[in-house]
Amino acid sequence: MSKLEIKKELDNNQAAILILHSVNYNDVIVDVAKQLSDKKTCYVTFNKTYDALKELLKVNNVDTKNIVFIDGITKNVKDSADRDDCRFIDSTIAVTELTKNISELLKHDFHYLVFDSLTNLFIYRGGGAVEYFIQTLVNNILTERNCRGVFFALKESKAYVYNPLMEIKQPDASQQVKNPLLDWSDVFTSRLSDGMTIIDMGSNGSK
Amino acid sequence: MKTILVVDDEPDVRDTVKMILEKKGYTVLTAVDGDDCLNMLHEKNPDLILLDIMMPGTPVKDVIKQIENIKIAFLSVVRTSEAEKQDLLKQKNIVDFIQKPFDVNNLIKRVEVILNEQVGN
Numbered sequence: 396m397s398k399l400e401i402k403k404e405l406d407n408n409q410a411a412i413l414i415l416h417s418v419n420y421n422d423v424i425v426d427v428a429k430q431l432s433d434k435k436t437c438y439v440t441f442n443k444t445y446d447a448l449k450e451l452l453k454v455n456n457v458d459t460k461n462i463v464f465i466d467g468i469t470k471n472v473k474d475s476a477d478r479d480d481c482r483f484i485d486s487t488i489a490v491t492e493l494t495k496n497i498s499e500l501l502k503h504d505f506h507y508l509v510f511d512s513l514t515n516l517f518i519y520r521g522g523g524a525v526e527y528f529i530q531t532l533v534n535n536i537l538t539e540r541n542c543r544g545v546f547f548a549l550k551e552s553k554a555y556v557y558n559p560l561m562e563i564k565q566p567d568a569s570q571q572v573k574n575p576l577l578d579w580s581d582v583f584t585s586r587l588s589d590g591m592t593i594i595d596m597g598s599n600g601s602k
Numbered sequence: 603m604k605t606i607l608v609v610d611d612e613p614d615v616r617d618t619v620k621m622i623l624e625k626k627g628y629t630v631l632t633a634v635d636g637d638d639c640l641n642m643l644h645e646k647n648p649d650l651i652l653l654d655i656m657m658p659g660t661p662v663k664d665v666i667k668q669i670e671n672i673k674i675a676f677l678s679v680v681r682t683s684e685a686e687k688q689d690l691l692k693q694k695n696i697v698d699f700i701q702k703p704f705d706v707n708n709l710i711k712r713v714e715v716i717l718n719e720q721v722g723n
Contacts, residue, residue: 446683468680471661472690487658515680519658 399423399596401430401545405507409590410533410544412513416596417549423596424511425455427545432458434506439465439497441515442547444472445481448511463505465496467515490516490524494531501540508532508542514549533591550595604717605629607648609639610677611657615702619652622706623713636665643669649717652677652700666693673697673716677704 404411415423428438440448445466452459464481471486484496501508510532517525529546537544606628608619620630631646633639635657651669655662655678666674675698676690687699697716700709 441680443681444683444686446686447681450683468656468682469686471656472663472682473686474663486656486661519656 399426399594401427404592404594405543405545408543408592409537410529410546410592412529412546412548412591412593414548414550414593414595419596420547420549421451424509424547425452425457427509428452428459428462429455429457431507431509431545432461434461435504436462436507436509437465437497437500437505437542438462438509438511439467440511441467441486442511444469445478445483463500463503465500467493487519490520490528494528494536497532498536498540501536501542505540505542508537508544510544510546512547512549514547517548529591538590603627603629604649605631605646606713607631607633607639607642607646607651609633609636609651609657610654611635612654615654615677619709622710626710626713628713635659636662640665640668643672648672650675650697650713652713654678656680666695669695671695673719675700675712675716677702679703 399413401411413423413427428436438448443451445464446469448464448466449459452462459480462480466475466481466483467486467488469475470483475483477483482496482500484493488496497508513525513529516528533544536542606623608616608623608630609632610616610619611634616632616634620632623630631642631648633642636653637659639651639653640660649672651672651674653662653665653674653676655676662676672695674695676696677700679702681701682690682699690696691699697719698712700712
């Protein structure tokens with residue numbers, strides 16, 4: 396197991412899909428943001444609100460002055476006007492619209508795109524949408540804009556994230572409900588394009 | 603016995619929470635999204651609504667504006683900041699914010715506490 400050096404991965408690939416365990420999810424997203432923070436980065440969040448994410452990055456001493464956020468959550472729970480460093484979009488936005496929004500923003504000379512996370516996209520829109528989204532974004536937009544992409548995805552399946560039964564502590568170990576793991580290679584039914592890599596981060600946050 | 607309306611677009615969550623709360627003796631209704639919830643409230647008058655924060659259709663901020671005099675507890679898979687959570691809890695009728703995935707025993711306990719409190723906040 397070695398520490399993730401995301402810039403090296405992105406030197407060799409247009410995009411990296413990082414498969415994360417829920418236990419070290421925050422550690423990895425903070426680490427990636429920190430490693431990329433010296434270059435202009437577009438961070439798309441469907442996992443945490445802009446405020447929650449900024450708070451997390453701040454307490455972990457990540458400099459966010461080069462980061463512009465696209466927040467797909469906050470507008471669902473409260474009225475939010477765009478800020479200099481954040482564009483708030485509708486959480487139910489269609490994938491084509493989302494792609495267009497990201498594409499527009501990336502016109503402004505961004506080095507990196509971080510997408511957090513494919514799991515949320517998968518839950519709300521299904522595997523076909525995820526595949527379309529990734530392929531369009533990487534093959535057309537990122538390549539065109541000379542921008543590198545990092546896509547987070549959760550190892551645990553939708554059932555774990557959503558189903559409260561998964562949290563029941565069974566006294567009998569044989570009845571313990573196992574955390575089902577999602578095989579992301581099942582989601583990407585067609586071959587990933589050249590220049591894209593999937594990195595499975597272990598449960599200790601190393602690759 | 604008190605009635606609880608579970609609003610979640612995830613069938614697994616709706617079915618599981620319904621099963622758990624019915625075992626505790628509550629009457630449990632379910633709705634698939636905010637619009638379904640609002641339609642149901644024309645006919646039903648639950649004591650508590652467990653409302654998923656991220657669903658297709660009408661945004662949850664607009665759904666809660668249309669609900670009068672019924673306690674609402676949010677169920678949320680997304681992470682908000684502590685300040686945002688407190689702001690949400692200051693809104694009319696909002697009594698709790700429950701993060702997913704949640705511990706079932708904790709959910710039951712929180713529902714019991716909410717339903718034993720006075721209506722409104």
